[in-house]
Amino acid sequence: MSKVTLKDKTFRVHIPASDINKAVGEVAHRINIELKDKKPLFLAVLNGSFMFASDLLKKVTIDCEISFVKVSSYHGTSTTGSVKSLIGLNEDIKGRTIVIVEDIVDTGLTMEKVLKELEVMEPAEVRICTLLYKPEAFRKKFDLDYVAIVVPNDFLVGYGLDYDGLGRNLPDIYVLDN
Secondary structure, three states: OOEEEEOOEEEEEEEOHHHHHHHHHHHHHHHHHHOOOOOOEEEEEEOOOHHHHHHHHHHOOOOOEEEEEEEEEEEOOEEEEEEEEEEOOOOOOOOOEEEEEEEEEOOOHHHHHHHHHHHOOOOOEEEEEEEEEOOOOOOOOOOOOEEEEEOOOOOEEEOOEOEOOEOOOOOOEEEEOO
16 A cells, blocks of 8 residues: 555555565664674563564574563654653563664654663663664664664654554555645
């Protein structure tokens, strides 16, 4: 589908599924090389990262584990400016290599919250892996270790990203069609 309508908005394809798959494969390849002897714990941030985390882990060939946390900072098409931690981490991560898996990093508010919560648990290292990165919106001072695709500061849906809960199931990534 070249266009989809979700609620009151129409979106057009911005990144086709084939391009997403290629970018995910490239990130997985780097992780396989850089973390081959570390047995990382992938920490997927729900809800948005579920598709990315699933496809990424299918391509990661090293020994690893996965867990999930749920945080939220969006309402409709804009960030609320506050981050709420909804579901916490139950694993002991002291001394472990952690790879946070996020669907999108824009302002950096959500990632900053996750990083602060992990810091007190004393991991050996924390790496950040994101499917999408919006450098124009980014306002924080931490590094992103693995970025699959750099995108402009537009509202996107599909491949885990939603508009008021809709569109996460779309295999492509769509942009608002003005």
